[in-house]
Amino acid sequence: MIIIIGFEELHAFIQYIQLEKNYSVHTVQEYEKDIKQFLSFLNNEGVTDLNEVEYIHARLYVTRLYDEKLARTSISRKISSIRSYYKFLHKEYNVRDDAFQSLFHPKREKKLPHFFYEEEMVQLFEENKGTDSLSVRNIAILELLYATGIRVSELTSIELRHIDSSYGVVRVMGKGRKERYVPVGDFALAAIDDYLLNSRPKLMKKTSHTFLFVNSRGEHLTTDGVRYILNQMLKKASMNSTIYPHMLRHTFATHLLNNGADLRSVQELLGHSSLSSTQIYTHVTKEHLRKTYMNAHPRA
Structure with a gap:
């Protein structure tokens, strides 16, 4: 599926976290994957401008993630990735970044880590x-x-x-x-x-x-x-x-x-x-x- 909006900006963001933030290869890959999924969602919803994204789009996207039975930690990570992307967009392209700001992270599931005796x-x-x-x-x-x-x-x-x-x-x-x-x-x-x-x-x-x-x-x-x-x-x-x-x-x-x-x-x-x-x-x-x-x- 062709992503219409945000692709060029995403490329600039990836360069930013690679070169200036010095994030690891794995972290960069996760950010890119999360944001591409969100941009694909916007494309399917008919959103053609990053400035058009509102809270209702963010809320709907998170609801879709829950429908996919993703773990709360995965959903929380995706929200953080998109927030970081929009913070970058606001700073570099003057894009509105309020859509995800009021969105709460899901409460983390209290799973005790497995270990060997x-x-x-x-x-x-x-x-x-x-x-x-x-x-x-x-x-x-x-x-x-x-x-x-x-x-x-x-x-x-x-x-x-x-x-x-x-x-x-x-x-x-x-x-x-x-x-x-x-x-x-x-x-x-x-x-x-x-x-x-x-x-x-x-x-x-x-x-x-x-x-x-x-x-x-x-x-x-x-x-x-x-x-x-x-x-x-x-x-x-x-x-x-x-x-x-x-x-x-x-x-x-x-x-x-x-x-x-x-x-x-x-x-x-x-x-x-x-x-x-x-x-x-x-x-x-x-x-x-x-x-x-x-x-x-x-x-x-």
């Missing part, structure tokens, strides 16, 4: 041990994700020079291109050393680059590649669960809090800009304490 992590590590190149690499990936709580996108962007074994830290580039240093435990450092000594050189073959983790052909390992590896490790451990990379991030935070870490420290380690993003894990730890009490107290 400590004994499950032990099982995952034990069942995936091996001396072949891929097994050594996979353990290094699992150890680093669990030891640091970093995002998979942060993991795949790590270069050799970003690992400092002497200080036990790794430099990662987080959301909004924010750089932070995260401590790495001895188990993860040992696994990385093993990988660098006995696995990576064999996998690299005739390729040459500085990224830490590589695939079976020696090429830069992608986020999809990491997801595939983790799922294969889960199957190998015969664990009746579904794994997604963020589960290890959730596990990292939950285990720290369960073992006495303070919320501010966990926030800094995760690279969260606000404490509210980290506070979801307090609900997980409270639930953990409740279950422990119910299982342990003789009169519970």
Whole structure:
């Protein structure tokens, strides 16, 4: 379907968030997708001028999103994308931006993050041990994700020079291109050393680059590649669960809090800009304490 209005302005907006705001590739793609969908909706509604968009159009669009059974978080993200676009339009093209300003974000569904229990992590590590190149690499990936709580996108962007074994830290580039240093435990450092000594050189073959983790052909390992590896490790451990990379991030935070870490420290380690993003894990730890009490107290 041909989008009649907003296409040129969208191109300018995408350049703006890429070059001036320095948003990640993934974030830019999400913004572009959200706004294109909205422009397509306007086209279908017969709106031919961005200045013609009113609150009723915004309300109708959000209603359509609910009809499509989208998650509230997805709807909220789309509203934010369109608001940012209209803020840019108002500044650069003097387009009215009031249509979405009075639109409320849907209340976020209170879903507790899924995580692995400590004994499950032990099982995952034990069942995936091996001396072949891929097994050594996979353990290094699992150890680093669990030891640091970093995002998979942060993991795949790590270069050799970003690992400092002497200080036990790794430099990662987080959301909004924010750089932070995260401590790495001895188990993860040992696994990385093993990988660098006995696995990576064999996998690299005739390729040459500085990224830490590589695939079976020696090429830069992608986020999809990491997801595939983790799922294969889960199957190998015969664990009746579904794994997604963020589960290890959730596990990292939950285990720290369960073992006495303070919320501010966990926030800094995760690279969260606000404490509210980290506070979801307090609900997980409270639930953990409740279950422990119910299982342990003789009169519970």
